[in-house]
Amino acid sequence: MTRLERQHHVRRASIKxxxxxxxxxxxxxxxxxxxxxxxxxxxxxxxxxxxxxxxYRPSAAARSLVTSxxxxxxxxxxxIADPFAAEVVLGIEDAADQRDYSVILANSNAQPEREMRxxxxxxxxxxxxxxxxxxxxxAVYAELLSQAHVPIVLLNNQHPSEFMHxxxxxxxxxxxxxxxxxxxLGHRRIAYxxxxxxxxxxxxxxxxxxSALEAAGLPIxxxxxxxxxxxxxxxDSAMSELLTLPLPPTAVFCYNDMTAFGAMRAAxxxxxxxxxxxxIVGFDDLFFAQFAAPPLTTVRQPMRxxxxxxxxxxxHLLAGTPTEANLKMPGELIVRQSTASPQEIA
Amino acid sequence: MTRLERQHHVRRASIKxxxxxxxxxxxxxxxxxxxxxxxxxxxxxxxxxxxxxxxYRPSAAARSLVTSxxxxxxxxxxxIADPFAAEVVLGIEDAADQRDYSVILANSNAQPEREMRxxxxxxxxxxxxxxxxxxxxxAVYAELLSQAHVPIVLLNNQHPSEFMHxxxxxxxxxxxxxxxxxxxLGHRRIAYxxxxxxxxxxxxxxxxxxSALEAAGLPIxxxxxxxxxxxxxxxDSAMSELLTLPLPPTAVFCYNDMTAFGAMRAAxxxxxxxxxxxxIVGFDDLFFAQFAAPPLTTVRQPMRxxxxxxxxxxxHLLAGTPTEANLKMPGELIVRQSTASPQEIA
DNA sequence: CTGAAAGCGCTTACAG
DNA sequence: CTGAAAGCGCTTACAG
Numbered sequence: 202m203t204r205l206e207r208q209h210h211v212r213r214a215s216i217k218x219x220x221x222x223x224x225x226x227x228x229x230x231x232x233x234x235x236x237x238x239x240x241x242x243x244x245x246x247x248x249x250x251x252x253x254x255x256x257y258r259p260s261a262a263a264r265s266l267v268t269s270x271x272x273x274x275x276x277x278x279x280x281i282a283d284p285f286a287a288e289v290v291l292g293i294e295d296a297a298d299q300r301d302y303s304v305i306l307a308n309s310n311a312q313p314e315r316e317m318r319x320x321x322x323x324x325x326x327x328x329x330x331x332x333x334x335x336x337x338x339x340a341v342y343a344e345l346l347s348q349a350h351v352p353i354v355l356l357n358n359q360h361p362s363e364f365m366h367x368x369x370x371x372x373x374x375x376x377x378x379x380x381x382x383x384x385x386l387g388h389r390r391i392a393y394x395x396x397x398x399x400x401x402x403x404x405x406x407x408x409x410x411x412s413a414l415e416a417a418g419l420p421i422x423x424x425x426x427x428x429x430x431x432x433x434x435x436x437d438s439a440m441s442e443l444l445t446l447p448l449p450p451t452a453v454f455c456y457n458d459m460t461a462f463g464a465m466r467a468a469x470x471x472x473x474x475x476x477x478x479x480x481i482v483g484f485d486d487l488f489f490a491q492f493a494a495p496p497l498t499t500v501r502q503p504m505r506x507x508x509x510x511x512x513x514x515x516x517h518l519l520a521g522t523p524t525e526a527n528l529k530m531p532g533e534l535i536v537r538q539s540t541a542s543p544q545e546i547a
Numbered sequence: 548m549t550r551l552e553r554q555h556h557v558r559r560a561s562i563k564x565x566x567x568x569x570x571x572x573x574x575x576x577x578x579x580x581x582x583x584x585x586x587x588x589x590x591x592x593x594x595x596x597x598x599x600x601x602x603y604r605p606s607a608a609a610r611s612l613v614t615s616x617x618x619x620x621x622x623x624x625x626x627i628a629d630p631f632a633a634e635v636v637l638g639i640e641d642a643a644d645q646r647d648y649s650v651i652l653a654n655s656n657a658q659p660e661r662e663m664r665x666x667x668x669x670x671x672x673x674x675x676x677x678x679x680x681x682x683x684x685x686a687v688y689a690e691l692l693s694q695a696h697v698p699i700v701l702l703n704n705q706h707p708s709e710f711m712h713x714x715x716x717x718x719x720x721x722x723x724x725x726x727x728x729x730x731x732l733g734h735r736r737i738a739y740x741x742x743x744x745x746x747x748x749x750x751x752x753x754x755x756x757x758s759a760l761e762a763a764g765l766p767i768x769x770x771x772x773x774x775x776x777x778x779x780x781x782x783d784s785a786m787s788e789l790l791t792l793p794l795p796p797t798a799v800f801c802y803n804d805m806t807a808f809g810a811m812r813a814a815x816x817x818x819x820x821x822x823x824x825x826x827i828v829g830f831d832d833l834f835f836a837q838f839a840a841p842p843l844t845t846v847r848q849p850m851r852x853x854x855x856x857x858x859x860x861x862x863h864l865l866a867g868t869p870t871e872a873n874l875k876m877p878g879e880l881i882v883r884q885s886t887a888s889p890q891e892i893a
Numbered sequence: 894c895t896g897a898a899a900g901c902g903c904t905t906a907c908a909g
Numbered sequence: 910c911t912g913a914a915a916g917c918g919c920t921t922a923c924a925g
Contacts, residue, residue, distance in 0.1 A: 211696050212615075213670075213673075213696070215917090215918055215919085216918065216919065217918080225895075225896085226895065226896045226897075227896090227918090227919085228895075228896060228897080228898095228920085228921080229894090229895060229896075231918095231919065231920060231921085232894095232895090232920090232921090235920085239894060239895080240894070240895085241894065244894085244895090256694070258667065258670040258671050259671055259918085259919075260612070260671065260673060260917090260918050260919065261608075261671045261672045261673070262607075262608040262609075262611045262612050262617065262672075262673065262917090262918080262919090263608075263612055263901090263917075263918035263919035263920090264918080264919055264920075265608045265901090265919090266606070266608050266609055266612060266900090266901045266902065266903090266917095266918080266919070266920095267900075267901050267918090267919055267920045267921080268901090268919090268920070269558075269901075271608065276652075280637060281627070281633050281636050281637050281640065282630075282633050282634050282637045282834070282851075284628075284630060284633070287627050287628050287630070287633040288628050290627050290652070291626060291627050291628045291654060294627065294652060294653065294654045295654065298653070298654075298661075298664065303651050303653070303668050303672060304651065304652050304653070305649050305650065305651055305652075306622075306636070306640060306650050306651075306652040307640065307644070307649075307650070308637060308640050308641065308644075315644075318644065321604065322644075322649055324559075324604040325604050325605055325606065325607045326607045326608075326649060327559075327606060327607070327608060348602070350557050350559070433838070462835075462838045465838070466838065488628070488630075489808075489835040489838065492779070492808045492811070492812065492835070492839055492840070493838060493839075493840065494838070494839065494840025494841070495840070505628075561901090561902055561903085562902065562903065563902080571911075571912085572911065572912045572913075573902090573903085573912095574904085574905080574911075574912060574913080574914095575910090575911060575912075577902095577903065577904060577905085578904090578905090578910095578911090581904085585910060585911080586910070586911085587910065590910085590911090605902085605903075606901090606902050606903065608901090608902080608903090609901075609902035609903035609904090609917090610902080610903055610904075611903090611917090612901095612902080612903070612904095612916095612917045612918065612919090613902090613903055613904045613905080613916075613917050614903090614904070614917090615917075
C-alpha cells in the first residue's frame with residue numbers, strides 16, 4: 202500500500218471506494234463529506250475518518266461538471282516578469298486562496314494571437330471569472346474577453362460594461378500631487394514621459410501633470426512631453442531626446458518606475474547628476490525604487506491590495522451583490538532622493 | 548441571441564447541441580472535433596463549422612474526467628513577487644502554453660499551512676505534474692508534495708526520488724568563477740553572505756566560494772561568513788555585521804542579488820563607496836541589477852530558460868521517456884561596476 | 894436519516 | 910463511416 206501510494210498516476214480513491222469501505226451508498230458519502238444536515242453526526246464523523254485515512258480528494262472536475270462552477274479564476278497579465286504585475290498577482294492569489302479559488306495564470310505578451318489562446322483556455326476550463334492586469338486593454342481584446350461570458354475585473358484599466366468591474370489608482374490626484382511636489386521644489390521646466398500607446402492610466406496621469414502645471418500658472422509645452430513605452434528602454438530614449446532640447450527640463454515626472462529607471466540611466470549616460478542636475482519622479486513604487494541610484498521619489502500603488510480588491514470585486518460580480526463597479530485606490534507620494542530643488546536658474 | 552450571448556453565465560453549447568444542429572449523434576461530433584480518421588472529411592468540416600459558429604468550447608472538466616488527464620500543471624512558488632520566481636514562472640507559462648497545458652499558480656509563502664493547502668488544491672484539480680520553484684524545499688514539504696502522486700520538478704533544489712526531477716544552475720562552477728573574479732582583482736579579504744537556512748544552492752555556492760579561496764591559497768575565515776536570508780534586509784544586516792569587524796572584508800560575494808542590494812545599502816549607510824571601498828558580487832542577474840547603484844556585478848541565471856526546461860523535464864516524466872533527472876544550466880558572470888581592485892593595502 | 898436514479902459533458906470500445 | 914451504450918466522479922431531487 203505505501204509502495205503503491207508512492208507511485209505516480211495511481212487511481213485516486215473515489216466516493217464509491219469510500220462508500221464500499223463505509224458500507225453505505227455513495228450518495229451518503231457525498232452528503233457526509235459535504236456536511237449535509239441530513240446525515241447523522243456519527244455517520245459524518247465515521248465517513249470523514251475513512252475518507253481521510255484513504256487519502257481521498259474530491260475531483261474538482263467531477264464536481265464542477267455538476268455544479269457548473271469551477272472555483273477557478275483566470276488571471277491574464279501582459280508579463281508576469283513585470284514587477285507590478287507580479288505584486289498584483291500575489292495579492293490576487295492570496296485573496297483567491299482564502300476563498301478557496303484556484304488561479305489559472307496566463308501571459309498574453311501583448312500579442313493578439315496569445316490573447317486569443319488565453320481566452321480560449323479560460324473558456325474551456327470554465328473559469329468562473331477573469332481578472333486582467335494590463336494597462337492596455339484595447340477594444341478588440343475586451344470584446345474577446347467578454348466572449349467568455351463570465352464577469353471580468355480590469356486592473357489599471359476601465360471599460361464600460363455591466364460585467365466588467367475595475368480597480369484603479371487615483372491617477373489624477375496622485376499625478377497632480379507628484380507634479381506639485383516638483384513645483385514646490387522650485388522647478389519650472391517639468392517634463393512628462395508617458396506611454397506612447399496612450400492607455401487610460403497614461404491619459405489620466407498626464408492630465409494630473411497638466412492640471413498641476415496649470416494651477417501653478419506654468420505653461421504646458423509640447424516639447425516637454427516624452428513618449429516612452431512603460432519599459433526602462435522606453436524611458437531611456439525618451440529622456441535622451443528631452444535632454445537634446447536647447448532648454449532641457451530640470452525635472453521629469455514619469456509614467457511609471459520602469460520608465461524612470463530608464464530616464465535615470467539616460468541622464469547618467471550624459472553625465473548628469475540626480476537630483477542635482479535633474480529631478481525624477483516615478484509611479485508605482487516597485488520594490489527596487491528604494492535601491493535605485495539615487496532612491497527614487499515615486500507614487501506608491503498598493504499593488505497587493507489592488508489584487509486582493511480585484512478578487513473581492515469579482516466575487517461580488519459572481520454573487521450578483523451590487524457594489525461599486527469602478528474602485529479607486531489612493532496613491533501615496535514617497536519622497537526619496539531623486540528629487541531636489543533645481544540648481545541652475547532657468 | 549447576441550443579447551443572450553453577452554450575458555454572463557450562459558450555458559455553453561455542448562457536444563449534444565452540435566449533434567442536434569448537425570443531425571448526427573454526439574459520438575460523431577466528438578470524433579469529428581477530435582479529427583478521428585473514422586469520420587469522412589466532409590462531415591468533419593461540416594461539424595467543425597457548426598461548432599465554430601455556435602462558439603462551442605469543449606469542457607476541460609468533462610474531458611479530463613474521462614481521460615484522467617487535466618492538461619494542467621501546478622506551479623508553487625514561495626512568492627511570485629520574488630523577481631527570480633516571476634521570471635521562472637514566465638518561462639514555465641510560456642512552455643506550458645506551447646504544449647497546451649494550463650498553469651495553476653500558487654504561493655506558499657514558506658508557510659507549512661499554506662503548503663498543505665496548495666498540495667490539496669493540486670490534488671483536487673488533478674494536476675498532471677508539479678513544478679516547485681523554491682530554494683528551500685524541506686523533507687516534510689517534499690513528502691507532502693509526493694503525496695499528490697504526480698511527477699514533480701524541483702527548480703533550484705534537488706531531491707533523490709524517482710518521480711522528482713530537478714533543474715539547477717551550476718552553482719559550484721559559477722560561484723568559483725565569481726570569487727575568482729574578486730581574487731583576480733587583488734582582493735584577499737573576501738566575505739560570503741549566504742542564506743542562513745542552508746538550502747542546497749547556498750551550500751553549493753558557499754562551496755564554490757571556498758574552493759576558489761583554497762585554490763588561491765587564501766584562508767577561509769569563519770568571521771567572513773555572513774548569514775542573510777535571501778532578502779535585501781537579510782543582506783543589509785549581515786553586511787552591517789561584517790563591517791563591524793576589526794579588519795572588515797574588502798569584497799563580498801552574496802548568495803543572490805537581493806542579498807547584494809541589501810549589502811549595498813548597508814555599505815552606503817556607513818559611508819562606504821562601492822566599488823572603491825567595497826566590492827560586491829551578486830547572483831541571479833535580476834533585471835534591476837543593471838540599475839543598482841552602482842550596476843551590480845553578478846552571475847546571470849537563465850531564469851526563463853530554466854522555467855522552460857522544467858516544463859520539458861516534467862513532460863518527459865509524464866511521458867515516461869528516459870531523460871537526465873538533474874539538469875544543470877551554466878551560469879554566466881556579468882562584470883559591471885560594483886567590483887574593482889581594493890584601494891587600501893590590507 | 895439513507896439509497897436508487899438521473900444527469901453534468903465528454904470519450905471510446907462495441908456493434909452495426 | 911455512424912450510433913447506442915457505458916462510464917469517468919460527483920451532486921441532488923425523488924422516494925422511501
